[in-house]
Structure formats: C-alpha cells, structure tokens
Amino acid sequence: MSDKKVLLEIKDLTKYFPVKNSLLFKGNSYVKAVDRVSFTINRGETLGLVGESGCGKTTTGRTIIKLYEPTAGDIIYDGVDISKYSQKQMLDYRRKMQMIFQDPYASLNSRMTVGDIIGEAIDIHGLAKGKERMNLVQDLLKKVGLNRDHINRYPHEFSGGQRQRIGIARSLAVQPEFIICDEPISALDVSIQAQVVNMLEDLQNDLGLTYLFIAHDLSMVKHISDRIGVMYLGRLVEIAESNELYSHPLHPYTQALLSAIPIPDPDESAAKRRIVLEGEIPSPIDPPPGCRFKGRCKYAKPICNEQDPELKQMGKDHFVACHLY
Template sequence: MSKEQEVLLHVSDLEKVFPIGGGKVNKVLDGISFDIKRGETLGLVGESGCGKTTVGRTVLRLYEADGGNVVFKGQDVHRSSRKQYKQLTKQMQMIFQDPYASLNPRMTVGEIIGEGIDIHKIYKGKQRMARIHELLELVGLNREHASRFPHEFSGGQRQRIGIARALAVEPEFIVCDEAISALDVSIQAQVINLLMDLQEKLGLTYLFISHDLSMVKHISNNIAVMYLGNMVEKASTDQLFSNPLHPYTKGLLSAIPTPDPVYQKQKEHVIIRGDIMSAAMQEKGCKFRSRCSFASEQCNVKPQLREMGEGHFVACHHV
C-alpha cells in the first residue's frame, strides 16, 4: 500500500475566523496541516483556547472553513454537495466533551443511539433494536439501559452512551473532543482503554483532542502541539516525549506531574512566563515570542514547520 493510500484524513492550511465585533476578527486557526493514517490516532494538544476543538469541528464541517482543505478518503469535505456530505457524516463522527450537555435529556438512551441509525436508514424494526443493544454491550453497558434517560446515569456511563451513539452509524473516523476531561481520573482510564479496544476491534481512526499529555501519550501514535491557532510541533509520540524541540512543547512536558517525588525534584522544569498574546491582534511573527526566553528580532517573522528529523516537524527559528 502506498503512503498516499494509507492516509485517511489530509488537512492542509486550515483556517477559521470568527468575528468579534467592531470590524475585528479572531483568527482561531491559522494554517493548520496534518495527516492521519488509517487505524492510527493523532493526539492534538495545547492549552485552553488554542483552537483544538475548532480544529475538530472544522474537520467535520460543523464549522465552515475560511481557508485550506480537509480531504477524507480523497473527497474534499468542505466542497462536497449536501448528498455527499450526508454520506461523509456517516463515516466521520464526534464524541463530545461534556457527557451531561451532549445527550438530549428528553430522549431515552435507545432513541439517542438510534437517531443516527434512523437518519441514515441503516437498520429497521427488530434489527434496529438489536443493533442498539449490541452497541450498549460493546461499550460496557446493559441492553436494559436502552429504556432509561440520561439523568439516570453517571458521567462515565453517559460518555459510554456518547461513544455508542458515535459508533451507531459504523464510522471509520472519530473526533474525540476532550472526551475524558469531564470525568473522574479513575473513569478516564476506563474510557481510554475502551476507546483503544474499540479501535482494535473496529479498525477506527481517531483525532484525540486533549490537554492531558499523559493520556495523549497512552493512546496516540503521533502528537501535534498547538499554540494560539498555530501548529508548533508534530512528531511521533516517542519522538515528542524523548526529544521535544519547541520551547512551548518543553514547557508542557515539564508540567506533567510524576508519581516519584525524587524524580519530580530532579527533572528539568521549563517555566513559561509572560502573558498570552491576544489571538485577535493578528500580529505577524511567532505568537509564542512574548513568552519565549529565546525570542529575537527573527521571531517577528512567522516560523514555518520544517522537518528536523524523520517525521519530526517544528516551527521555531532557534531550533
């Protein structure tokens, strides 16, 4: 299989702008590019407000892109017809961050999971109900739960319902948008393990969005780091954790707490100081320069991602 055939999702120079009043705009995504191969997971990390969720929603065309391309299995998502896009939504699904807000409280679990099945006319009658029961058991719930309402479940159980809903239309690609951030730590591990088991069983491909680097390391084949709408580093998981190159990535990794207090004391701590530049300012140059200890005049020109090793890309003039 050629490299081109292996790539399930290709995103190039993706841009998204939101108006903020007074004729000003907030450029939330500023030329984001990445590939995800079939059956793999790309972890997308960065602090709150950097545009991670906007990437996921724009990839699925929940937001219209203001520039760039999203190509899924050779088809341009943002230039597809309504009929073509309906077929794409069957193959591309999303697991949302908040398991309390993402489920309709007036619908039973069976109705929630069956909604996508009905829209795409996949199963009917007894087959439909059998499929709902199968999905509930697949995510670790009981078939009896189909007649209950969301308020009768815990946060972890609700997220399992959300996963079952995403799987109902038999997708190939799923955006996991902070799918574990609203859950207790013990439940987070269970949901991560469930996602990994489902990936192996069903051959799924994930875009896993999170700010929890330890969880991202556990589930991802490759990791992309974002800062204020820009991609600053991309690499395999092993490369990124063993040899981070961008100052921002180093700061994120040094902030991960470790269970060994002795090692925690001995390890190098990279402290990121200064204020976050406003994304609405639209200044040219590196957006991290106001917080970077290596910043120079050269940083007034925006750095482009360049390959520093096999599959290891970084956007920094000083690497």
C-alpha cells in the same frame, strides 16, 4: 507511519470567527481560532492534538467534521476534498466521520431515551428498523460496557462515565471509519478516565477506527496516540511520533508543556526542572506579527519579530515551526 495510507489530509485549515462591533473592537475584527493548520492522519492510527485552553484544538476538530464551516483550507478525506461540501453533500460523510463530545451530559438530549439517542443516526441514514434497530442499539450498548436493558432509560439516570459510554455508542451507530474524540475524558473522574481510554483502544483494534484525540492531559495523550501535534494560539508548532516528541521536544512551548507533567515519584519530581513561561498569551483577535510565541520565549531572536515560522522537518516524521532550527 509513512507506509500507511493517508485517510485525512488537512491543508492550511483556517477558521476565523467575526467579532461584533463594540467599544473595544470596531470594524471587521475576527477571532483567528485556527490559522493555516496542516497535518495528515493515516488510516488506523491515532493523532493526538494538545495545547493550552483556547489554542484552537477543539475548533480544529469541529471544523474538520464541518460543524463549523472552514474560512479557508482543504479537508481531504480519503482523496476527496470536502471542504466546500454543502450539508446535503456531507450526509454520506457523516456516516464515515463522527465525533465524541467533551461534556457527556450536555451532548445528550435529556428528553430522549438511550435507545432513541443511539438510534437517531440509524434512523437518519436508514440503516435499520423495528427489531433489527433495537438489536443493533442493544449490541452497541454491550460493546461499550453497558447493559442491554439500559435502552429505555434517560441520561440523568447514569453516571458521567456511563453517559460518555452512551456518547461513544452513538458515534459508533453508523459504523464510522474516523472519530474525533474531543477531550472525551476531561469531564470524568480520574478513576474512570483510564477505563474509557482503554475501551477506545479496544474499539479501535476491533473496528479498525482512526482517531483524532484532542486533550490537555499529556500523559493520557502519550498513552493512546501514535503521533502528537502541539498547537499554540491557532497554529501547529510541532508534530512527531509520540515517543519522539516526549523524548526530544524541540519547540520551547512543547518543552514547557512536557515539563509540567506531574511525576508520582517525589524524588524524581523534585529533581525535574519545571519550565515556567512568563508573559501573557496574545489575543487571538490581534495576534502579533512573526512568531506568536515570541513574547513568552526566552530564546526569541530578531527574526521572530519579522517572520512567522513554518513547519520544517527535523527528523523522520518530526516537524517543528521555530526559528531556532
């Protein structure tokens, strides 16, 4: 992937949320949701981001697109650092960067028609008016597999899969280059998930899109991603090309995640060794010094208590943050 042009570069991205004073937390306390995360995404590729619930992957996506203001770090989009841009300065970048949200119902305004939901961004950016706007919205509906006459209906009249298609059409309305897919299939029936993922792949090929695909379904992430990053408690612990990560996981946490993927063949499933992690996930308000995974890692060494491991290269495009290497 190194010969491709980098579209997005994230350097030490950090997002802390202040915690209000209470009986448990007094003074200046913060939830360290994302802590010094760095990676790149090449133009036209899909980077998958996986990890347990609460690991910070969704916050990472929302901070990149500046729905959350970053606490620290750089967000370099196509060579320009936008991390400190105001909302007014971000307006042009809203056309280039879009987001598909996890809940296809909560993310759609129930009092607006499908035509107005999809057309709202078109109006904001002044891309089309009148009949041209209507034709553009109808073409977007067709592109995501819906009927053109759905334009005057409301979100409650659609199934979950159809609502997610509406959300995808909305993200495409301003002709973006980069889309953050925040668990876009987790709220859908299993029978619909593959259809939506295949559609995203077709749209990527047709429109030249670049994706950050956030999910916890490891099998689906492997299917759609060129590279995969693994997050744990706000930190990126491993990143590699998809096949390389699944064939040769290095970080003990990655190994445990992959061992939990269900296998449909009963014999293979019975023979597979499941890695069960013991211990509890530390609090993101007061993470332990050194390696954050040490309390659940059977390979922990004294240095794990003292130093927070940094990402180091272990092979072509394969990086891991672990003192075992």
